[in-house]
Amino acid sequence: MNIINFTPITATVGGMIIGLAVVMFFLFNGRLIGISGIAANALSEKNNRFDNLLFLIGLVIGPILYTLFTNKEINITISNSLILLIIAGLLVGIGTRISGGCTSGHGISGLGRFSLRSIIATITFMIVGILTVLIKNYI
């Protein structure tokens, strides 16, 4: 194992900003943030639909505002074929809705309230994610 590109400070600060969003949504609106649930319900549930849509719009304009105010470009690298991304997207969509949460819903909101369900889900998707990368990179 080599440790590379480790950015503990920006990671922690970014995480704290995410935590702030979770607290704010809970304090004012009484809901815990789980993006897969918000996104899926924005499409299929009438209940809270407008709130869910506004949250998703915010999620998209957040990075745009960040770029406008800091003048920093956001660089992302996705080095996968479209077919692989379609398979990955389907797996993420199906998996998060079957287990009822993703990195935010189980990994942040769920862990934060000490939900055993979310602890088990988080450990599971972490282990399978690590194994998938291992298989993809080395075999």
Add this chain to the structure above:
Amino acid sequence: MNKLISLLAGIIFGIGLVVSEMVNPKKVLSFLDVFGNWDPSLAFVMIGALIISSPLFHLIKNNKKPLLADSFNYSKKKNINKRLIIGAALFGAGWGLGGLCPGPAISSIALLNINSITFVVAMFVGFYLVKFFKLSS
């Protein structure tokens, strides 16, 4: 007013994803590459988020009600079953393949990247399939 909070919470969450660089699938995949070239940053994102959200969640949940809604409304499910594990495993496999999870994927639509948009469309098809076949845990 609570509509404004929904929008603001989304914006702040999105900014957090950019500051922490979690919008970049390469960074996420390096976190999952524990046995190769490992970048532990994602763990620090979770720790940073939890330091803020966990203590405040436990304080706020004792309030009678949220400031702008009638009642607190979050999952109190306790059932641990096969679907929870299978779902999480499928998600982990997709996450490891693409390096994208729902939040960063939706945020990266802002960058008009054809790859992440393709991923998001497939993800929504996945959401719909679970709803259609009533598979949730």
